[in-house]
Amino acid sequence: MRKSKKMILPLVSMLVMSILLSACGGGDSASSGENGSSGSGKVTISFMHWRGEDSEAFNKTIDAFEKENPNIHVEMQTLPSDQYQSTVQSKISDGSTGDVFASFPGAQFQAFSKAGLFTDLTGSSFLSAYNPKLIEAGQHDGKQYAIPYQLVYNDPIYNVKLFEKYGLTPPKDWEGFLALCQKLKDNGIIPIAFAGADIGPGQFMNTMVMNNAPSDDIFTKVEAGEAKLTDEFWVKTLTQIKELNDKGYFQQDALGTKDPAAGALFIQEKAAMLASGSYQLAQNKQQNPNLEQKLLAPITVSADQAKYEGVHTTTFMLAVNSKSKHPEEAKKFLEFLSKPDVAGAYANQTGQNVTVNDVKYDTPELQVAGEWANKKTVFQPRFTILNGDNQKAVTNSIQAVLSGTSPEEAAQQAQAIIDQHIGK
Template sequence: MKKFLSLGICALLLMLALSACGSGNNNPQPAADTPAAPANGAGNAGANEPAASDEPVTISFMHFKSDVTDGVAKIVEQFESENPNIKVDVQPVKYDDYYTLLKTKMAGGDIIDVFTLNSGAQTKLFADGGYLEDLTGKDFLSNFDDSVLKAQATDGKNYIMPVNAGPIAVYYNKKIFSDLGIEIPRTYDALMAAAQKIKDSGKTPFALGWKDLWTLNMWIGRDLPSNTVLVGNIPDFFDKIETGAAKFADNPAIKTTLAHAMQLYQYGNKDQLGVDYNGSVDLFAKGEAAMLYSGTWPLADIQKKNPDLYNSGMGVFPYPFSNDESLNKLEFNPDASLAVNSKSEHKEAALKFLAFMASKEGGDAWVKNINSLSYVKGSSTDIAPAINDLKPYFDNGETYDSQGYMARTTIDWLTPLGQDMQNLFFGKETEDQVIKNIDDWIAKNHK
């Protein structure tokens, strides 16, 4: 992992490691009429913050966290209770459709005041288009570690404010593993051996919701860069894809990822391409599938649907993408970041919304309602009991961010690759055809 990314999450990982030593709910929320004082002055108007206004205003907030719509709504309600003159029109959108819709709205002059972005390629596209307000130097950014801000900067400027991050790993059913005598797999072959043992017992190894393309792409976008950079030792591959100087056909990792995908498909639930994300979470929560590859997003849903599984019946381990155990560290990625539209007519209110999200109160609200880590300094890290399994990886610094390997790549090669991979599952294309198709697509779209 790149040095600046490692430093960027250092403080956050330390907080998680310390909190993992304790137990119980250490995330008390202040009453609505007694809001907590924001840390480091966040949420208060500073020298370069907008002055308070008593005039009622409504701002639009479009986000791609549709899997936790209720949680986001609760955070917004908390903000509105403390800012009665600001109403927030919340517009959740499924991730698969999000960027297409956002770009369409922007191009059509439909002003969205605040919206979520992923750091890296998507942020650069919108920044280059002149749609992002420059947040560099805003007082509320002092609530984030400097290394995190540098890692999410675009051309040296902060156009987005980091909100949350979390591990991407494999959740597993402890009872199924125990009954079958399966140990935590530390290599890819061990993971497949465990899957075979589970399948032989008559149970479903993996809960897959690949009807939602983003769930498949989430996996591809980590298996492929991990095997490309860490196993294949091609650190500049995705930079070269951007300029047309490299082909997937010349990268051995693409065949590794395609083979892995076919194996996961074979060990998945029935109708993997007909089951969506929510369906896969249901399968795992009901104990019908032994493993679920995901971020922290499904935790709140699992807690609601099966408290016993959530409290003590599930664990989590890093996804072992290779057979070199030393490479199989814990994937730890930034998730949603917030941006303000440079063309917004309500920048004062929009910036106040970001200032709330940057406060300790806002960070704690995100952790409590979304079950994800917040980048805000000092915010709670009490997510779920299973996350304690990852404490050794945080303690020993055994984490990495595969998304950093693709940070400068603005070409969306994941979508066409995921679509072709679905054809591979149905036997409509061979591996060689999938590779040729993606290389042809890159040749037409490289910068």
């Protein structure tokens, strides 16, 4: 009995050592385990963005991608857009999440560029799937760091049937726009539903300033100290927004109204216009199938002085995290999203126009936005402001005039903040 115990002990020791050695020797398998299922070689990549309303469409896209790429699993994480702008940089900075992530153009894109979070996509074969003019917002120093996936028109939406009922057509000058608003108000209709508490100032400022601005790069000049918000172009813009508010062309307490409440006024046909953009067309239609919608932009000058008919933005800029442990797999996912049939399915499911060529749009809402492709539009002025604090100062000046501050004083307060950042 003692002899058998002596024989068993070495055997047990050998077995333990064998297990330990096999665990240590399985370096490749352990590495694969980090990528996904332990020892399976399956890679998991993280896809992070702010459009939670697109989750159903993206889940279908991810399922199709995983069938085509069985060794890659995509986990999607979304945040509300305001949280995304304020917190996403810290979340993705170590590469543990957001192998593929979305960026807003302008200030956020600039911040990510400075932080070195973008992988250089220049020369990638899938870039040929895009309209080259529409992906320029994702370029920095001549390199393509992100791909704007969505094409948005930041022009107010109007209720076609209400306009027809009162014999109204989109005006071609400021006096015409004021007259249109007064006609609606006289008939008990709110002219403009305005989300003054959150997205309204940032959206509406674009069409309001587009023809007032002396140049397309005016905000670049402001940030460089070569122009000021106290100059005529911005004081005039604030004055006109104040005029709309003072005349009762926004709903009561516009400053306290958030986006869902403003949207509800339009969807319920209590308001004839909604100060948002084409991205909201599909959502409105879903909630009120009887709505007939089109886009218009207030022309703040005389017809002969108007340079632009509206505003466009190429946004939802997709990028590969420079800190990603799986850059090739992340690029494969971007390549898949770039296919016209994949982009088309996403567009038609979500109601978002895209920057990919040869996409067929099935819905009236997408076709409405598509009508603007041949109009003279300017890239969203707000997103040419590259410092986040400066951008907030500009939109805050709109909220200030809604609260009763004079346009001159509101402009001066905003300029003081910009002065603090000049030269930094």
